[in-house]
Amino acid sequence: MLNIIEIILSSGIWPSVFVLTLMAGYIARISRKKELKSLNLFRALGIILAITSLSALLLPLFYKLPAVAPTSLYGALQNMRYWDPAPFYILPLLLLYSLMSLIYLLFLSKFTKKRSWGFIFILVNMLALLACVFDGVYDFLPNWSRRLYVLPNLFNIFYVSYHYYQVSKYNTERSGLVLKIRPEFIRINLLLLFLMVVFGPDNTSFLAIYLPVSFLVHFWVLYQVEQRLWLSLKKQQNIQKRNIKSLISFMKTIGTAISEKVEVEKVMDFVVSSALEATRADGAVILLVDEFEDELKVKSVKGEFPPPYNVNNNVKAKASNLATFFASTPIPIGETVLGEAAATGKIIFIPNTKNDPRMVHNVKDDLLHISSLIAVPLILNNKVLGVLAVVSRRYDFQFTKDHYAQMENFGDYTSMTINNLLLTVQLLEKQEMEREVGIAAEIQGQLLPHRLPQVSSISMAAYSLPAKGVSGDYYDVINVKKGNIMMVMCDVAGKGVPASLVMVMIRTIIHLVSHQKNMTVSKIMEIVNWGIAGKVALDRFATMSLLSYDFYTQILDYSNAAHHPLLIYRAAKDVFEEMDTEGIPIGLEKKTKYNQIATKLEKDDIILLYTDGIIEAMNDKSEQYSLEALQSVLREVKNLQPEKIKSRIIEDISRFVGKARQHDDQTFLIMKITN
Amino acid sequence: MELKIRKHSETYIIDVNGEMDLYNSYKLKELVMKMLEKKVEQFVINLEAVDYIDSSGIGALIYICSTIKKMNLKLIICNIHGSVKKVIELTKLMGYFPIAGTVDEAIQKMTVV
Numbered sequence: 001m002l003n004i005i006e007i008i009l010s011s012g013i014w015p016s017v018f019v020l021t022l023m024a025g026y027i028a029r030i031s032r033k034k035e036l037k038s039l040n041l042f043r044a045l046g047i048i049l050a051i052t053s054l055s056a057l058l059l060p061l062f063y064k065l066p067a068v069a070p071t072s073l074y075g076a077l078q079n080m081r082y083w084d085p086a087p088f089y090i091l092p093l094l095l096l097y098s099l100m101s102l103i104y105l106l107f108l109s110k111f112t113k114k115r116s117w118g119f120i121f122i123l124v125n126m127l128a129l130l131a132c133v134f135d136g137v138y139d140f141l142p143n144w145s146r147r148l149y150v151l152p153n154l155f156n157i158f159y160v161s162y163h164y165y166q167v168s169k170y171n172t173e174r175s176g177l178v179l180k181i182r183p184e185f186i187r188i189n190l191l192l193l194f195l196m197v198v199f200g201p202d203n204t205s206f207l208a209i210y211l212p213v214s215f216l217v218h219f220w221v222l223y224q225v226e227q228r229l230w231l232s233l234k235k236q237q238n239i240q241k242r243n244i245k246s247l248i249s250f251m252k253t254i255g256t257a258i259s260e261k262v263e264v265e266k267v268m269d270f271v272v273s274s275a276l277e278a279t280r281a282d283g284a285v286i287l288l289v290d291e292f293e294d295e296l297k298v299k300s301v302k303g304e305f306p307p308p309y310n311v312n313n314n315v316k317a318k319a320s321n322l323a324t325f326f327a328s329t330p331i332p333i334g335e336t337v338l339g340e341a342a343a344t345g346k347i348i349f350i351p352n353t354k355n356d357p358r359m360v361h362n363v364k365d366d367l368l369h370i371s372s373l374i375a376v377p378l379i380l381n382n383k384v385l386g387v388l389a390v391v392s393r394r395y396d397f398q399f400t401k402d403h404y405a406q407m408e409n410f411g412d413y414t415s416m417t418i419n420n421l422l423l424t425v426q427l428l429e430k431q432e433m434e435r436e437v438g439i440a441a442e443i444q445g446q447l448l449p450h451r452l453p454q455v456s457s458i459s460m461a462a463y464s465l466p467a468k469g470v471s472g473d474y475y476d477v478i479n480v481k482k483g484n485i486m487m488v489m490c491d492v493a494g495k496g497v498p499a500s501l502v503m504v505m506i507r508t509i510i511h512l513v514s515h516q517k518n519m520t521v522s523k524i525m526e527i528v529n530w531g532i533a534g535k536v537a538l539d540r541f542a543t544m545s546l547l548s549y550d551f552y553t554q555i556l557d558y559s560n561a562a563h564h565p566l567l568i569y570r571a572a573k574d575v576f577e578e579m580d581t582e583g584i585p586i587g588l589e590k591k592t593k594y595n596q597i598a599t600k601l602e603k604d605d606i607i608l609l610y611t612d613g614i615i616e617a618m619n620d621k622s623e624q625y626s627l628e629a630l631q632s633v634l635r636e637v638k639n640l641q642p643e644k645i646k647s648r649i650i651e652d653i654s655r656f657v658g659k660a661r662q663h664d665d666q667t668f669l670i671m672k673i674t675n
Numbered sequence: 676m677e678l679k680i681r682k683h684s685e686t687y688i689i690d691v692n693g694e695m696d697l698y699n700s701y702k703l704k705e706l707v708m709k710m711l712e713k714k715v716e717q718f719v720i721n722l723e724a725v726d727y728i729d730s731s732g733i734g735a736l737i738y739i740c741s742t743i744k745k746m747n748l749k750l751i752i753c754n755i756h757g758s759v760k761k762v763i764e765l766t767k768l769m770g771y772f773p774i775a776g777t778v779d780e781a782i783q784k785m786t787v788v
Contacts (some may be wrong), residue, residue: 291678291679291680292680292706292709292710292713293713386755430698433697433698463737474729491730492730493729493730493731493733493734494697494730494731494734536735537735537738538738538741538742539700539704539731539734539735539738540734540736541730541733541734541737543730543765543766561768562765562767564765582767583767584766584768584770584771585766585767585768588737588741588771605780612762612765616758663727664729
């Protein structure tokens with residue numbers, strides 16, 4: 001027993017035990033960093049190293065022991081020569097080398113995602129190990145041949161080196177680590193192997209130094225990996241923090257931009273700059289969908305954003321040409337990566353443009369060069385509003401999953417913002433319109449007659465209630481000459497100042513011509529139409545009823561330009577009559593002809609001119625008041641004076657409408673023959 | 676009001692959705708003017724999903740119709756129904772607008788003429 005302990009104490013494995021302990025401590029240390037999950041492979045490496053060295057430690061015990069126990073360290077080293085240590089060092093060394101190489105290859109495959117190396121490697125190592133085991137047991141190989149164990153080791157080193165040297169930063173993601181460790185790894189391993197060949201595997205003094213040193217190489221590699229992973233982890237955490245920060249500042253700035261003054265372009269610019277800064281990209285762009293053309297239009301570009309498609313050589317010649325070309329050329333939806341993002345509604349993430357056939361135009365040319373691209377469709381309620389994209393033009397900077405996540409967030413927020421923005425713009429436009437409507441209301445106040453003319457043989461009442469501040473309705477009663485009055489009921493399309501101006505024109509013309517001799521209502525209608533057609537925008541057309549009534553003859557002349565027909569209540573027969581004439585609205589065609597129609601009125605007859613707002617007044621069930629309802633209330637109150645009739649009609653309508661919003665202007669004119 | 680455009684060979688169909696009133700009729704006008712700038716020559720305005728129109732809406736249609744007529748291009752308005760139809764009838768403009776029952780009919784008319 002003492003012998004065994006002494007042998008162990010004096011053996012050349014001892015320094016390697018020291019290094020292994022160091023290494024185990026180190027692995028324990030990184031195991032505590034829970035974030036470094038990807039180091040599992042290296043924990044496995046630690047365990048394998050431990051098992052290998054343990055077997056290296058124990059193997060001598062199974063061999064025959066020297067007859068005389070050594071009395072000193074020197075004695076032990078001397079004695080070892082006698083019990084032929086080579087086989088039990090060679091086997092662990094071989095095993096160690098092949099496992100190490102395997103781990104290095106596995107490590108590499110984490111980057112390249114390829115495992116095509118497996119078969120030859122495993123075959124060669126298995127054969128070498130088998131030969132070694134058989135030799136250990138049966139001792140059939142001549143002593144000199146033991147130096148051949150160098151061959152499988154050399155094979156492993158070159159095999160691993162070959163695969164490590166296949167990696168370049170262009171074909172592999174995160175290739176930095178591989179690039180960093182491979183020169184040292186190969187140099188040191190070759191040096192060690194060379195020393196091994198020179199000193200021989202049976203030189204225990206040499207082995208005592210050699211083994212621990214060989215472990216130190218892996219120790220160094222492990223340290224590199226840890227540093228790299230730890231750094232990237234920190235960076236990732238920083239990026240996340242920065243993401244949140246940039247998103248918050250983004251939201252804040254947009255908030256103030258909107259509350260101060262809504263400028264869509266400025267907000268677009270801001271979105272693009274934020275995306276550029278947050279992802280540290282070289283270029284960023286926002287494109288919005290043009291619904292009509294099925295195209296994406298560039299709204300804002302920051303940095304250098306080469307078009308992600310082929311352009312002709314003239315454009316390619318100069319950077320400024322290229323930028324102008326890109327900014328002014330719409331992209332059809334579905335074409336190019338940007339159009340594709342809009343068409344599919346899915347984020348397009350191209351970490352490396354070299355591996356993507358869609359980007360073939362952007363890898364050769366320097367001006368067009370894009371090394372990495374993310375294009376995020378801006379979607380709201382399943383509708384694609386546009387695309388936000390960033391590119392990297394640096395060979396050594398490619399977007400990662402973090403950038404992807406960041407852009408996704410940005411995209412979400414941007415689409416919401418754009419939508420809000422457009423809604424706000426609409427709201428402001430509406431407010432603007434309402435302000436204008438206010439001005440128009442003032443103009444209109446001057447237009448309508450302040451009081452109706454008082455004449456002996458008839459009695460009148462008028463009512464007008466605008467729906468939204470200002471009315472598109474115009475009515476008038478004009479005392480043309482003794483014994484003759486004219487009534488106008490007119491509905492101009494649209495509201496606001498332009499509509500009011502049309503009213504002014506109509507009113508002016510009517511007042512101007514109605515006093516002239518031999519004037520008829522149809523002629524007035526034609527003059528008014530001739531006067532305004534072509535002078536006002538077509539969408540400012542008007543429907544108009546004109547009537548004149550002669551007290552002496554009791555004849556009513558009526559002409560209509562597509563307005564509601566005149567309603568007459570014949571008191572003698574207790575019936576309603578509607579009077580109408582042909583003719584399209586005024587203001588459309590200069591040469592429209594209008595007809596007129598005449599009828600005789602009797603005492604107590606009532607006539608009513610009204611606009612659509614009356615019979616189309618809607619309640620909250622979307623039912624319309626209707627002409628029938630108007631007639632029946634009129635029949636009920638036929639014996640009252642027009643002022644009373646008026647208030648009863650208003651009451652009836654407001655009872656019918658209830659709480660529903662007033663949809664359209666309501667205007668009516670009542671005339672009752674009193675004599 | 677929402678406007679959507681689809682294309683049927685050379686004909687552009689504008690689907691109008693919602694109310695055509697004072698506050699949004701200008702959109703249809705602007706859209707058509709924009710399309711005219713782009714040299715679109717055949718229009719169908721589909722009013723299938725329009726339940727309410729006021730005089731501004733009619734005004735917009737008149738404006739569009741007359742502009743297109745002046746340029747000797749083609750326009751057909753289709754699927755006029757309900758209160759929209761009532762309003763157009765009342766304003767005696769049924770004859771003024773080129774009208775078709777359905778989109779298909781409109782396209783057919785467009786190709787025959």
